[in-house]
Amino acid sequence: MNRRKSREQAFILLFESSFNLQEIDKIVKEAECARGEKLDDFSKSLLYGTIENTENIDKYIDGNLNGWQKSRLSYVVISILRLSLYEILYCDEIPSGVSINEAVELAKKYGSPEEASYINGVLGSVVRKLL
Secondary structure, three states: OOHHHHHHHHHHHHHHHHHOOOOHHHHHHHHHHHHOOOOOHHHHHHHHHHHHOHHHHHHHHHOOOOOOOHHHOOHHHHHHHHHHHHHHHHOOOOOHHHHHHHHHHHHHHHOOHHHHHHHHHHHHHHHHHHO
16 A cells, blocks of 8 residues: 555544544444455554644644634644644654645545645644744
8 A cells, every 4th residue: 555545544534533432443443344444554653643642743733823723623624734743743754745745635635725725834834843
């Protein structure tokens, strides 16, 4: 499986965990049974890493929303931002530009063009501050 598909799988499960009160392991198991495909190691590392570091990741989101509050964002946008910020902050082997591009592509597929632009702006702001 390529990394784009792995990211997409991690995003879908992260999105589901936003409104499903079950433990993430149960969500993963049910998803694997329902779709008949196993998550690869990259998908799992993104998913579990994002969940384990959500508190820190959310600080970066909150600090870069520019006049918005996280409560106004859709679950799609929040899930994409969290996933991409996990990559940017914790996966040194993945260039920030790749993470941002992949986030924008996910937003175009699962959100709207406006959300894709917004995600690009927030992630770009975080990366500029980290430099």
